[in-house]
Structure formats: C-alpha cells, structure tokens
Amino acid sequence: MRKRRLYRGMFGVAVVYILYVTFMNFIHDPQAAAFLSHKVGLKRTVNTSIWLPVMMVHIVAACIAMLAGAVNFSNLILTRYRSFHRANGYLYVIAVILVDITSGYMAPYATGGKMNSMAFNFINFIWLIMTIAAVVFIKRKQLAKHRKWMIRSYVFCYTNLFIHLISFLASKGVGLPYVTSYTIGVYGAIVINILLAEWIIRRVI
Known part of the structure; x- marks a missing residue:
C-alpha cells in the first residue's frame, strides 16, 4: 500500500507539473521574459x-523524461507490457x-553566474552516470540494482520543481534576493x- 500511494502521488505530481510547465513556458510566457529578467551580471x-529554442527542447525533453x-x-x-517498458525505458534515456x-549549453548563462553553472554541470554529469x-x-539482468539506480536517476527529473519551490520560499517567504534564493534552490535541489532517492530505496522498495 505504501508503494502504491507513493507511486500515485509521484505520478500525480509529475502530470500536474508537466501541465504547469507547459502552460507557463509555451502559453503564458513563451519568450521567457520573466526568467531572463533575472539574468543580470552575466559574463x-x-x-x-539560440537560447530560447534550446530551452524549449530542454523543457520538452525534461517533460518526456518525467512522464x-x-x-x-x-x-x-x-x-x-515488457516490450513497451523496454522501449519506454530507452525513450527515457534519450530524453535524459x-x-x-x-x-550544458545553457549552464554558462545560469542565473547566479559561475557558481550555479558548476552546479548544473554537476547535475548533468551525475544524472547521466546514474542513468x-x-x-x-538491466543488461546484466540485475533487476534490483537496475531499479535502485533508476530511482536515483528519476528523482533528478524533479530538479527544476525543487529549485523553483525552494527559491520561491526563500524569496517570497524569507525575503531573500531572487539570485540568492535561486542559488539556494539549485544546491538545495541536489x-x-x-536524500529522497536513498530514502525511497531504503524505506519503500
């Protein structure tokens, strides 16, 4: 029952967040004016x-990976549906x-400068390694280890959600400057x- 509730909750969050991200980036603010307004002092x-089309591909791929x-x-x-599971798994890998x-292209332009650029490159590296x-x-038929590493990989689909949740709480709740809040969000999300992946592995599966 715990696994079922966790799965339903995770799936629900994924669907709601995908709808939210789609609306915000493709309908409400397709030029990303609000987000770009915070990119001050960049080298x-x-x-x-170029940046906008790359960001759109990034968003679509992230949504595909999440779903x-x-x-x-x-x-x-x-x-x-093992065949579908396998094909869908490869779709996930391609999306990641x-x-x-x-x-990687957008990292040098990260809000907050080099400190956050390095954090995003770190995320890119460990996410790919985990995937x-x-x-x-799974190629070695080690199903338990495959599942554990998929959990570790999959939680990184929620990086953007955690970044914006933490930065919102820090900026609107505590009153910190946006760039500071965003930096806290980036490192907090990592x-x-x-921690979330290891908790799920040890306590749920």
Whole structure:
C-alpha cells in the first residue's frame, strides 16, 4: 500500500507539473521574459535566438523524461507490457541525454553566474552516470540494482520543481534576493534529490 500511494502521488505530481510547465513556458510566457529578467551580471550575453529554442527542447525533453520514467515504475506496465517498458525505458534515456545536452549549453548563462553553472554541470554529469548505471544493470539482468539506480536517476527529473519551490520560499517567504534564493534552490535541489532517492530505496522498495 505504501508503494502504491507513493507511486500515485509521484505520478500525480509529475502530470500536474508537466501541465504547469507547459502552460507557463509555451502559453503564458513563451519568450521567457520573466526568467531572463533575472539574468543580470552575466559574463556572456544571452543570444535569445539560440537560447530560447534550446530551452524549449530542454523543457520538452525534461517533460518526456518525467512522464516516461513515471510510467515505467508501474508494476502493471512491467509485468504485462515488457516490450513497451523496454522501449519506454530507452525513450527515457534519450530524453535524459537531450536534457543534459541542452542544459550544458545553457549552464554558462545560469542565473547566479559561475557558481550555479558548476552546479548544473554537476547535475548533468551525475544524472547521466546514474542513468547509464541503470541501463548497465538491466543488461546484466540485475533487476534490483537496475531499479535502485533508476530511482536515483528519476528523482533528478524533479530538479527544476525543487529549485523553483525552494527559491520561491526563500524569496517570497524569507525575503531573500531572487539570485540568492535561486542559488539556494539549485544546491538545495541536489541535496533533496540524493536524500529522497536513498530514502525511497531504503524505506519503500
């Protein structure tokens, strides 16, 4: 029952957040004017004619990864539709790679400067390593290890959610400057992702 409640909650959060991100970035503010307004004092000028399309690909790939990963944690899909589970798993891997590539391009323009750029590059690296580890273990038929590494990989789909949640609380709740709040959000999200994955592995599965 605990696993079922966790899965339903996770799936619900994923769907709601995907709808929210889609609305905010493709309907409400497709030029990302609000987000770009916080990118002050950067050493590199943001070329919006390139940055915006890259960001859109980044968002779409991140949403695909979030949804594909959520679907593949379903026991029903795993037991009854193995071929779909496998294909959907590869879709997840491709989506993660696309997120990493686009994030790598955008990292030098990160709000908050070099400190946050390094954090995003770190996220890109460990997320890819965790995803590759999950693929390697399933190729070796080590299902338990595959599942653990998929959990570690999948929580990073929620990085952006945690960043904006923490930065919102820090800026609106505590009254910190936006850039400071965003930096706290970036590093806080990394810590939450790692701790959350290990908690799920040890306490739920």
